[in-house]
Amino acid sequence: MINHFRDEMPRPIIGVAHSMGCAQLVNLSIIHPRLLSTLILFEPVILEAAFGGPNPGLHSSLRRDIWPSRELAEESLSKGLRKWDPRARERYFKYGLRNVPTALYHPSDPNVGPQAVTLTTTKYQESWSYFTPNLEPEHLDRLLLPDWDGEKQRPYLFSRPECWSAMTNLPFLRPSVLWVFGGKSFLSLPEAQEVKMRITGTGVGGSGGVQAGKVEKAILKDGSHMLVFEKVGWCSGTAARWIQKWFNEWLVDEKFWTEYRSRHSDGEMLRFSKEASMVARMPVGTKRGEVLKGKL
Template sequence: MSSVSDIFRVIEHAVPSHRQNEALVLSVKQYIPLDNPNPRSDDVIIIGAPGNGHVKELYEPLWEELYLRSKTAGFRIRSIWIADGTHQGKSGILNKGRLQDNLDWLVHSHDLLHLIDLKHAGMPGPIVGIGHSMGGTQLAYLSILQPHLLFSLILIEPGIDELSPTSVVQQGITRCAQLSLNSPDTWPSIQAAQRFTTRNPLFQTWDPRVVRRWLQYGLREVSPTGTGTTPSSRRHNQDSIIPVTLTTPRHQEMLVYKRPTKPAGSNPLPPSNKLSPYYRPEVHRVLARLPHLRPSTLYLIGGQSPLCSPHLRGLRLRCTGTGVGGSGGLLADGFERYMSPGVGTH
């Protein structure tokens, strides 16, 4: 069985975020194929964006599969870049003590744009964005910020929908938040965490390679002071009895899922918003801009996913790329959708 180090040279970067008033950094990993030391100008660069609570290393099996399939699909990969958001994964560890509690999904879009600006010398070829869930929303918005930056987009169940209490995305976010609240976030040892993943139905649906990376990177040791430390190779020590906790703290994950629905000053809330005390505004903000999306776009949706109803699929069909400056939409082959039967989300 091959590992990521058999295929890629992996380089870690700590890159400053775009924000001027906060000294925050992004933890970034770059994957360079070992067999492509002299890349051509048209070799593909991939920018990845994780879902909420998913550390960037969980996507390494996807990069391995893309690399292997590129051999028969007629394209070459120059490099793959993926960053934890400033409040997630290793970025959250590096930024500890400087994080706020009012989080905006789309700030990461600006951070990715800043990352590409800083590393543009190593990104001369076509750039393809691959985003999962919240990451799909962020990459779509990145393409709206800079319409000519990305050559194409692959959006895996992106959080893009109408602003409504009946929105399947908003309801799905609520279910994910409830799942996080009802799940443990600390275990007495790595062995206890492994037993938890073995019994948990969610992890049973994951590729075993992803589960292994969750145990290695999605958890971190709890120090004697009660704070988490950076994930390390000690996790392979089967005799370890050091407590472990989530690398992305549960409260940070929850802040991403939910923002309180509050009236603006003395203006009362619309009746529809009173049905739900929480929402995510970015879900609607990006939907409203989908007509202006320029890159060719592929939507990947699970056939059993609760995050995309037939109505929402039709809505995206009508919206994506059909406005001023957009790709032309479906009639111009500007986007495509693919449904994977029998597959859900996360």
């Protein structure tokens, strides 16, 4: 899609995500290593092991999702969103609610009413985003669960495999990364932060990680998992500072690629260069700097 609309989506493209969206951008960057030039990942749900406790989709599946009017819906929802920045809350009301009819609710139902509003994303769709039920017999795992880990996921009644695959992929992440954590978030305990900082970008094909200056973190001391909705100013300022630092480095790299000419071939990329011809005569296992009857 980006290639098709490339005239409207010029590089560099920056990936910004929150919560489970961080896992999606990490996995996208594994599929297309140079598509996103840098990532800003707020409160990532990228895990080594599952947390204990109730199914994370339980609360969503039990929430109220139909109100007689928009005014009553906003009044009801405001209680749970009282810590949100007013601008975020306003946009949630604008885009997170919709008028009936929907596939679930029709105004002809006496329990609904003609002025009723419901959630734009149904509570069931939201719940499914938190867990995928594992309800079929094990002999179907090869067909139904090919991307589920055989030890950490397939034995259990539900999972969300993207969160674990993203953790596995972190060493091979090519874009630079700013991790942003909430100091009071149960998803961002110090040990979870340390693991991400230690492994991100350190594998083959990765950015080089912290040691190469490609991975950093920012912590909002009193921030919760919902910090992007509650502390909009801090989050945007943190992102802006990272983008400014990263963009200056990106310009240097772009200048290199603009001026670089490969020594593999002639100027038209049709024939070996002299250096490539010499390399072709060298045996397997020849190291950089070693030559046979000549210099590169």
